[in-house]
Amino acid sequence: MLSGLLGGAVIGAAATLYWVATGRTAGVSGILSAALREPQARNERLAFLAGLIAAGLLAALVSGPASANTTATPLLLVAGVLVGFGTRVGGGCTSGHGVCGVSRGSLASLVATATFIATGAATVAIASRILGAGGAP
Amino acid sequence: MSGRVIATFAAGGLFGVGLVIAGMTEPRNVIGFLDFFGHWQPRLIAVMGGAVAVHAGLVALIVRAAGARTARLLPPRNNRIDRSLVVGSAIFGVGWGLSGYCPGPAIASLGSGARGAFVFVAAMIAGILAAGLVRSRAPGCETAAR
Numbered sequence: 001m002l003s004g005l006l007g008g009a010v011i012g013a014a015a016t017l018y019w020v021a022t023g024r025t026a027g028v029s030g031i032l033s034a035a036l037r038e039p040q041a042r043n044e045r046l047a048f049l050a051g052l053i054a055a056g057l058l059a060a061l062v063s064g065p066a067s068a069n070t071t072a073t074p075l076l077l078v079a080g081v082l083v084g085f086g087t088r089v090g091g092g093c094t095s096g097h098g099v100c101g102v103s104r105g106s107l108a109s110l111v112a113t114a115t116f117i118a119t120g121a122a123t124v125a126i127a128s129r130i131l132g133a134g135g136a137p
Numbered sequence: 138m139s140g141r142v143i144a145t146f147a148a149g150g151l152f153g154v155g156l157v158i159a160g161m162t163e164p165r166n167v168i169g170f171l172d173f174f175g176h177w178q179p180r181l182i183a184v185m186g187g188a189v190a191v192h193a194g195l196v197a198l199i200v201r202a203a204g205a206r207t208a209r210l211l212p213p214r215n216n217r218i219d220r221s222l223v224v225g226s227a228i229f230g231v232g233w234g235l236s237g238y239c240p241g242p243a244i245a246s247l248g249s250g251a252r253g254a255f256v257f258v259a260a261m262i263a264g265i266l267a268a269g270l271v272r273s274r275a276p277g278c279e280t281a282a283r
């Protein structure tokens with residue numbers, strides 16, 4: 001729990017730094033989407049994404065190789081498409097809605113967060129029991 | 138390189154370090170949180186609580202210290218609750234539950250070389266581009282993150 005709280009605090013500080021530097025919300029799905037589709041401020045967005053990747057690399061160097069995603073590849077492909085599509089239609093993901101939007105007291109972000117946690121939980125419940133997939137015990 | 142680019146690189150790096158410390162880059166932790174009817178792991182509540190408390194607190198402090206000059210930097214607080222917000226978020230949740238990856242941890246996992254991360258991110262980009270084709274009138278940047 002303590003590592004969760006500490007990691008969360010660091011995420012909150014990082015989101016603040018991004019906002020101070022750019023005036024924009026630090027939503028990762030939005031940053032990725034805009035980096036792909038909009039020429040303006042592309043370097044700033046690519047730099048943020050590069051920072052994320054660098055952090056993963058650093059983690060692998062410090063604490064060894066990361067554990068694999070155990071979801072079967074076909075399901076992982078479907079999941080990736082759903083995450084990309086859903087976050088764009090819904091206007092945000094765990095960072096944009098769950099952290100930044102909720103921090104600003106946005107009711108829409110609260111509704112979005114409750115929705116993706118609910119469908120995520122329903123998916124895990126179904127996948128772990130019927131498909132035996134998703135890595136749940 | 139502009140100062141802004143350096144600052145956003147640092148923000149991305151810090152964000153990723155936070156995700157790693159919080160255990161968000163481990164899909165089983167995320168799936169454990171979503172497993173309300175099985176072996177539920179509440180840790181993600183601490184992650185979100187910590188992030189929201191620090192972000193909300195820092196933003197409030199900065200806005201108060203800098204006054205109106207910075208206040209207008211705050212992105213518009215869009216409180217519109219419509220069908221696309223709910224349907225899109227519902228679709229995202231299904232993908233999140235299937236994989237244990239949301240966009241940030243998936244991208245950070247590219248750097249750690251986690252098996253599956255590359256396939257997931259490639260598919261996620263396809264999904265983003267598909268959404269752009271479906272609703273090309275929608276705002277396509279972070280301002281869409283309400």
